[in-house]
Amino acid sequence: MTRGTTLINGGWVIPMTDREVYEGGAVLVKDGVVGAVFRAEDELPEVETVVDAAGCVVMPGxxxxxxxxxxxxxxxxxxxxxxxxxxxxxxxxxxxxxxxxxxxxxxxxxxxxxxxxxxxxxxxxxxxxxxxxxxxxxxxxxxxxxxxxxxxxxxxxxxxxxxxxxxxxxxxxxxxxxxxxxxxxxxxxxxxxxxxxxxxxxxxxxxxxxxxxxxxxxxxxxxxxxxxxxxxxxxxxxxxxxxxxxxxxxxxxxxxxxxxxxxxxxxxxxxxxxxxxxxxxxxxxxxxxxxxxxxxxxxxxxxxxxxxxxxxxxxxxxxxxxxxxxxxxxxxxxxxxxxxxxxxxxxxxxxIGLGGSIGSLLPGKRADIILVDMNKPHLTPTHNPVSHLVYAATGADVRDVFVEGRQVVKGGRLLTVDVGSVMAEVNRIAAFMG
Ligand SMILES: [Zn+2]
CATH class of the missing domain: 3.20.20.140 (Metal-dependent hydrolases)
Structure with a gap:
């Protein structure tokens, strides 16, 4: 097992390196970058943390x-x-x-x-x-x-x-x-x-x-x-x-x-x-x-x-x-x-000049990754996850978000700041407008 490694495992991995969907694939994240992308038949490494992505699309942010x-x-x-x-x-x-x-x-x-x-x-x-x-x-x-x-x-x-x-x-x-x-x-x-x-x-x-x-x-x-x-x-x-x-x-x-x-x-x-x-x-x-x-x-x-x-x-x-x-x-x-x-x-x-760093799950790129939950009535059945992402999904279907390999959204909840306080402050400012 390598410390500091995360494996996002299962689901439909769409690395955007080619026009392919790796059903049952996995993505290895290490030190804030994409370590590897695996297909269903590949042997998976031992890691510190496993994120179960079954039923989700796993793709670049x-x-x-x-x-x-x-x-x-x-x-x-x-x-x-x-x-x-x-x-x-x-x-x-x-x-x-x-x-x-x-x-x-x-x-x-x-x-x-x-x-x-x-x-x-x-x-x-x-x-x-x-x-x-x-x-x-x-x-x-x-x-x-x-x-x-x-x-x-x-x-x-x-x-x-x-x-x-x-x-x-x-x-x-x-x-x-x-x-x-x-x-x-x-x-x-x-x-x-x-x-x-x-x-x-x-x-x-x-x-x-x-x-x-x-x-x-x-x-x-x-x-x-x-x-x-x-x-x-x-x-x-x-x-x-x-x-x-x-x-x-x-x-x-x-x-x-x-x-x-x-x-x-x-x-x-x-x-x-x-x-x-x-x-x-x-x-x-x-x-x-x-x-x-x-x-x-x-x-x-x-x-x-x-x-x-x-x-x-x-x-x-x-x-x-x-x-x-x-x-x-x-x-x-x-x-x-x-x-x-x-x-x-x-x-x-x-x-925007970041093509070498983000935008796909090419190994070596920064690990900005999202999981989109397909286990929803409006995304069922999943004949083609790419079609769903463009024609049927909304931002509310995003379950988990990683930036630089750090998880910032888990189960649809933001981990970094208190959302209620952020909204309250904007409402307080907006009360002076109009
Ligand atoms: Zn503008």
Whole structure:
């Protein structure tokens, strides 16, 4: 027996290293990493701890490639309106009135709790006071690529916009040695809320610090149209002219994209985040994710903030992705379940720069693993567990969650923080809103 070893044994192991389900398989976890993946016929090692996974899917934790975790504070505050009014008349004023380090911490804790309980082990996040988000991520035991926001207006914690990139770079410096749970990053809001100079300086800081640059782009038709009228170019061309499109830039939304834009992004090796819940709720449109993937672009799934989704259950977004693309293309073969599951795991990990560390159960990768309980009426019978994960399961079916080999959810209960206190604190803050 080797000390510190855990064997997750039984069930349907879906390592996402190939399109195979190992029925009756097992996963060995040692020192926070995946030690081995076994098939039913393999001989199993003696270990210190055995987790019985009979009746469960055993798979990599889900990767949410886009979120603003503190925005759970604004869940359901303003719905059923266009993005411009939602943002300018509700969200920006609510942020100005209520966002401070304490509320950011409370909202981020709530989001981390929600994500871990629904099987998301990694979040790629961007907001203000992001150091508080990082503390929440560490406290709950999840993993995050966390970015400080950059915008050319006075923002929470950054009253003077001329200091916006400097503040974001200081966040990266402060958190750059906190691997494995925290990987810092910088997030420019959009090409229309950041000047060309801000965009270029922020990307330069990312290059110098060796971190991911993130940006919302082409979310609405209006923003693309306006730039075309003013400058005669697309936002992708603008970003490329500023040398921002490369393998360490993540483009979020990508709803209004021409095939020329797609070719450009593919040529630069730039990655993308698809946010079907947020884009449909705000009626922005649908990212041509299948076409992007056909061109070799890594596309992950994102929930966006809880103010525009309105939950952070990535199972929800998996189902939406599969069904929306079929309906939109009038092709039932489009966006099959395996493709969607890859987007929520390995492709998402690649999109946020962690493809070598997470996203599949390849031996040597960090042990971020979830168990999804298939012993439920809505998941019976289990002809095909991959189909169930995309078309029938929800985050509430997640039984156990491991991050870095550490169990953080057991039997549907979070082990790291008191969920009741986290919810009570958010309710206390929310009582001052509206
Ligand atoms: Zn967003």
């Amino acid at each position: 889900l990767v949410n490639t886009h979120c603003h975790s503190p925005m759970s504070l604004f869940r359901g505050l303003a719905d059923d309106m266009p993005l411009a009014s939602w943002l300018n008349e509700h969200i920006f004023p609510a942020e100005a009135a209520h966002i401070n380090p304490e509320t950011v911490r409370a909202g981020a804790l709530l989001s981390c709790v929600e994500m871990l309980l629904s099987g998301t082990t990694t979040v790629c996040d961007g907001y203000f006071y992001e150091g508080e988000v990082a503390e929440a991520v560490v406290e709950t035991g999840m993993r995050g690529v966390l970015a400080h926001g950059v915008i050319d207006f006075p923002a929470p914690g950054v009253p003077d916009p001329s200091e916006n990139v400097e503040k974001a770079a200081a966040f990266v410096e402060a958190w750059k040695d906190r691997w494995p749970l925290v990987t810092p990053s910088i997030f420019c809001h959009t090409p229309y809320t950041c000047s060309e100079k801000t965009l270029a300086v922020a990307k330069e800081a990312c290059r110098r610090l060796g971190v991911l640059f993130q940006i919302h782009v082409a979310e609405t038709e209006d923003e693309v149209q306006r730039l075309k009228e003013e400058r005669g170019i697309s936002p992708y061309q603008l970003l490329d002219d500023l040398h921002i499109l490369d393998e360490t830039t993540l483009l979020i939304h990508n709803v209004w994209m021409s095939s020329r834009d797609m070719d450009l992004v593919a040529r630069r090796g730039t990655t993308a985040s698809h946010n079907p819940g947020s884009n449909t709720k705000l009626a922005s449109g649908l990212c041509p994710a299948s076409a992007l993937m056909e061109k070799g672009i890594h596309v992950g799934l994102g929930t966006d903030g809880a103010a525009s989704n309105n939950n952070l259950d990535l199972f929800n977004d998996m189902q939406l992705t599969a069904k929306l693309h079929k309906a939109y293309s009038l092709d039932p073969v489009a966006m099959d379940a395996w493709t969607v599951l890859e987007m929520a795991t390995l492709e998402g990990a690649k999109a």
